[in-house]
Amino acid sequence: MSEAVKYVLEASELHKWFGNVHAVNNVSLKLSRGEILSIVGPNGAGKTTLLNLLSGIVKPDKGRVYVYLNGDRKDITGRSPYYITFLGVGRSFQIPNIFDGLTVRDNIRLSILTYRRLINRFNRAYSSFNDVEEEVEKIIEIFSLEDSEYRYGRELSHGERKKLDIALSFAQQPNILLLDEPTSGLTYSEKLEMVELIRSLRREREVSFIVVEHDLDVVREVSDMLMVMHEGSVLAYDEPDEVVKMSEVISAYLGGEVI
Numbered sequence: 001m002s003e004a005v006k007y008v009l010e011a012s013e014l015h016k017w018f019g020n021v022h023a024v025n026n027v028s029l030k031l032s033r034g035e036i037l038s039i040v041g042p043n044g045a046g047k048t049t050l051l052n053l054l055s056g057i058v059k060p061d062k063g064r065v066y067v068y069l070n071g072d073r074k075d076i077t078g079r080s081p082y083y084i085t086f087l088g089v090g091r092s093f094q095i096p097n098i099f100d101g102l103t104v105r106d107n108i109r110l111s112i113l114t115y116r117r118l119i120n121r122f123n124r125a126y127s128s129f130n131d132v133e134e135e136v137e138k139i140i141e142i143f144s145l146e147d148s149e150y151r152y153g154r155e156l157s158h159g160e161r162k163k164l165d166i167a168l169s170f171a172q173q174p175n176i177l178l179l180d181e182p183t184s185g186l187t188y189s190e191k192l193e194m195v196e197l198i199r200s201l202r203r204e205r206e207v208s209f210i211v212v213e214h215d216l217d218v219v220r221e222v223s224d225m226l227m228v229m230h231e232g233s234v235l236a237y238d239e240p241d242e243v244v245k246m247s248e249v250i251s252a253y254l255g256g257e258v259i
Contacts (some may be wrong), residue, residue: 007068008033008208009089009176014053014063016046023049024060025232029210031176034202036209038219038240041229047212048094050229051178054210055091056081067176085115090174094181096165100154104145104164107153108136108171115172135171143167143197159190163197170201177201179211183218195221216244 009031016024024046031037039047052058054065059078066073067087076084081091099107112132140149143163148156156164162182169177182198183191195218201207213219219226219240226240228249236243243249 006032009054009068009210010066010073011050011054012064012066014050014060014065016049016053016058016061022232024053027063027229027232027234029227029237031208031210032224034206034208035224036198036202036211036222037225037227038211038213038223039227039229040213040216040219041235044231045229046232047229048180049232051091051180051210051212055089055178056084057091085172085174088173088175089178090169090172090176091178092162092166092169092180092182094184096161098153098156098161098164098168101152103152104149104156104160105136105140107164108139108167109133111168111171112136139167139171142170142201144193158185159187159193162186162190162194166197170207174207176208176210179209179213181212181214183213183215191215191218194218198222220244 007030011027011029014024014027015022027046027050029037039050041047049058053060056076056079064075064077066075067089068074069087074087076087099110102110109132112135116132118132140146143166145160145163145167148160153161153164162185166177166179166182179198183194186194198209198211199222202209211222223240226236226238226243227234228236228243236246236249
């Protein structure tokens with residue numbers, strides 16, 4: 001398999017400073033097609049900043065970011081989040097980024113129309129864009145949001161808000177999803193549901209993932225590869241079972257205990 005076919009995303013020697021803080025220090029990675037890469041590390045390790053660099057929210061001070069499309073490698077370094085979204089990179093957030101004043105259906109509809117550049121049709125009769133309504137129905141089913149589809153964003157539970165946030169990114173047809181702590185604040189059963197959702201999107205929709213996560217049980221359940229960050233740098237990058245046995249990881253992140 002050629003590199004252009006194998007990989008979907010690449011970061012090369014990324015650096016980001018905030019004043020004197022070297023938030024991301026020489027981080028490189030390659031995400032394979034259909035791969036789930038998880039990133040862990042203590043607070044302040046640079047995990048969210050790395051996602052911001054990959055999604056265009058923050059521009060790197062040094063280094064490059066590429067996506068692979070149709071056999072071509074495209075340089076997306078410093079491009080806008082809007083542009084990067086249209087190249088197939090979706091993003092969710094630690095705090096769900098949804099519209100509290102819209103229903104679940106309208107949140108999803110708005111995301112689809114924005115992606116299709118048809119936002120001026122949002123207030124038209126729904127019968128005027130049946131294809132969009134069919135897509136709304138599919139996404140509601142995929143994310144098991146049937147019981148809350150007519151509720152407003154502000155009425156949703158934390159777990160429902162998390163799912164809707166990811167659904168809004170998925171509505172824009174990503175090849176890659178960047179998830180920032182998708183299980184934080186969820187109950188045990190909600191975490192299991194989120195794990196199965198990630199697996200099913202990878203299996204049935206061929207979506208690749210980079211997941212920032214604190215729950216190591218979740219990480220070991222879903223990940224093909226695991227990156228550990230510490231003080232902005234990559235401490236380890238390997239298969240999860242190998243990473244958790246590394247002495248430097250055990251000392252810096254796992255509190256001296258092998259999990």
